[in-house]
Amino acid sequence: AAGGGWAAARRAVGAASGVCREEGSEPLSQARRLVPLCSDAAAAGGALLWAHEGLQRGALGRRSDASEDEEAPEAQVGVVMAVAAAQPALLRQCCAVLSARLRQLQGGLALQKRLVDCVISLLARGVVAPVMEALGEVASSSAADFSLARHVALRLLAVVAPPYAPPFAASLLALLRQPRLKEAFGASFGEASQAAARQRQPLVETVRHIGAEHPPLKEGAAAWLFEMGVADTSE
Structure with a gap:
């Protein structure tokens, strides 16, 4: 059942990513299209997976374009926070995604402080x-x-x-x-x-x-x- 749920989530976010590719494949463009879909639980799960994978790629230095160093993580964090706002049931998963990147202490100081702020904001939501x-x-x-x-x-x-x-x-x-x-x-x-x-x-x-x-x-x-x-x- 869990595998089927992830498959549905991947299909939902895959459809969104397909639309994004019409405008360009950069994370900022994809994020703009994913945020409105977060009101749907399956799409929100897929969006969270997209953000997690992107943040981990960035932390490991697997970037195709150096210009994405600042924009991509910010866009991915924005998607995580959109999921947190729309899906209370996924708050702990949102915290896990943000914390996983924060613990690596990779990226600029501004990004690290942004991650801290986002993680702390989840306290008021009970996490x-x-x-x-x-x-x-x-x-x-x-x-x-x-x-x-x-x-x-x-x-x-x-x-x-x-x-x-x-x-x-x-x-x-x-x-x-x-x-x-x-x-x-x-x-x-x-x-x-x-x-x-x-x-x-x-x-x-x-x-x-x-x-x-x-x-x-x-x-x-x-x-x-x-x-x-x-x-x-x-x-």
Whole structure:
């Protein structure tokens, strides 16, 4: 049954791609034709498969035209988000497609930040554990640019607010305690600078809240504050 479903999806997206080839075979043109079809479940599944395969080809460097380096991934990400908007049942699959490309940390910094933003947007749709897992991997990777690590934390804290459920508070604190992330907000950015202190402030407030409201996490929160050279005012 699953194979038949994928076959139907491939036929649906194949028909769309055939129309696209009348205008040109570039991903941007195909994406424009696929987005309106995402209201159909089978076509949406096919569109998601198209985006996944394209993003993976791009990450592996299998491009036929260097001019596609920026346009193609953006078009493919746009299709994934169109599927997410139209098909709630495919939200986790959308997260998996975006996360698979994000984890590879390939492409320009702008694309990586765009992927982070899209993954984080799925939190509001109820996709919590897979999103936090993907962000945690990026925040802990030694290959992640410091500005990307900071973007992960600041964008995440911009869209979540207390009170936090205990499991989410634990996963959020674990993410913020990643050594790479602490380094991005610490010594590498100039611990004594006012700019660093301002950028760290949302993290400081969040960690203080977690320590105050979640007793099992108080020790970990205090350790983070100490490591970042911030006074613990929870007592």
